[in-house]
Amino acid sequence: MAQIKLYYQLTIKDRNGKTVRRFHKRKSRSFVQQFLKLLNCHMEHAYNVDHTGPQVTDTSNTAQTIAFSPYTAKAFFAVDAPEDDDTYGIVVGSSNAAEANTDYKLGTQISDGTAAGELDYGAHVWTDAQVVGANVDLQIQRTFINNSGGNVTVEECGIYAESSNYYFCIIRDVTGTVTIADNQTLTVDYTIRTTV
Numbered sequence: 001m002a003q004i005k006l007y008y009q010l011t012i013k014d015r016n017g018k019t020v021r022r023f024h025k026r027k028s029r030s031f032v033q034q035f036l037k038l039l040n041c042h043m044e045h046a047y048n049v050d051h052t053g054p055q056v057t058d059t060s061n062t063a064q065t066i067a068f069s070p071y072t073a074k075a076f077f078a079v080d081a082p083e084d085d086d087t088y089g090i091v092v093g094s095s096n097a098a099e100a101n102t103d104y105k106l107g108t109q110i111s112d113g114t115a116a117g118e119l120d121y122g123a124h125v126w127t128d129a130q131v132v133g134a135n136v137d138l139q140i141q142r143t144f145i146n147n148s149g150g151n152v153t154v155e156e157c158g159i160y161a162e163s164s165n166y167y168f169c170i171i172r173d174v175t176g177t178v179t180i181a182d183n184q185t186l187t188v189d190y191t192i193r194t195t196v
Helices: 033-043
Strands: 003-013 019-022 026-028 055-057 063-065 076-078 089-093 120-132 135-145 152-163 166-180 185-195
Touching (some): 003 166, 033 055, 033 076, 033 152, 152 185, 166 185
Antiparallel strands (some): 003 026, 003 185, 055 063, 089 152, 120 135, 152 166
């Protein structure tokens, strides 16, 4: 049976890189509607200047039409945000509100930084799509460092994609309470898996 699955795993390490806690890999059920709408844009070639695809709700709750030339330098479905950029890529937050298909952002995103309640967003690490046993896996990982001077509590994680200079939530998961002490790091690892 052909299928696509999504998993995420959380790991907390101390300042020396020693694992303090590794959570079990969890099955995500939280692709939200923007995921398929952006995929729809790709499949319809909605990024051509002479064609517009479906409207997609961005993280500011504004409906955007994705339409631009494929020959420009604008990103499309990009999730590879660099270090210290909390506008896209893997993101974390502090809301435990239940997931919904209509989610267009995290409930309460935790900002990049070193002030109270903030986490320092690291760069992304990729494992390119490859055959793993009977599956094909694509892994995306990002580390968040707590230099805030106190505890930071994470309750949700997800992925924002950049397309045509807008940002769209494509995945949102409620993690349960995950407390990161000062000088600890949280690593969020997403695996997208297809199985024939």
